[in-house]
Amino acid sequence: MRLSCEVIRDLLPLYYDKVCSKESSSLIEEHLVDCPQCLGELQKLKLNLEKPIVSDGEIQVMENIALKWKRDKKVWFTKGSMFISALAAIICFIAYNVIGAKVMPDGTLVEPFALIPMGYIFILVFIISLICNFVFLKKYKSNTK
Numbered sequence: 001m002r003l004s005c006e007v008i009r010d011l012l013p014l015y016y017d018k019v020c021s022k023e024s025s026s027l028i029e030e031h032l033v034d035c036p037q038c039l040g041e042l043q044k045l046k047l048n049l050e051k052p053i054v055s056d057g058e059i060q061v062m063e064n065i066a067l068k069w070k071r072d073k074k075v076w077f078t079k080g081s082m083f084i085s086a087l088a089a090i091i092c093f094i095a096y097n098v099i100g101a102k103v104m105p106d107g108t109l110v111e112p113f114a115l116i117p118m119g120y121i122f123i124l125v126f127i128i129s130l131i132c133n134f135v136f137l138k139k140y141k142s143n144t145k
């Protein structure tokens, strides 16, 4: 059975990936023996598949997007932690004032002491986030110049 070059070329990618049937493979091989044009197509296919499909320019663009996304994520993370820590610190101090100091009937003084260091810890986190955010932004600005 003799197949046309067109049919063979349609089958070449399948043959190259070894996903066509044994019968097709042997037909293609038979054809390739006495058809240098189709053999050339197979060589081209090999070269094309071994080369990366995306160009260097496209890779660069993708890397830039990935980098930008990564740095945006970092900035948003520090912004988020700034906001949350500021909010938490405010809540701690407000809660401390709202709860206030109480003297229990048995005479012991009950104060929500834990809220004060917690509030300071959140303030510290807020300051660290602020510095990180500032440093990130400064670094990215100097990078993009």
Ligand SMILES: [Zn+2]
Residues within 6 Å of the ligand: 004, 005, 008, 031, 035, 037, 038
């Ligand atoms: Zn051919």
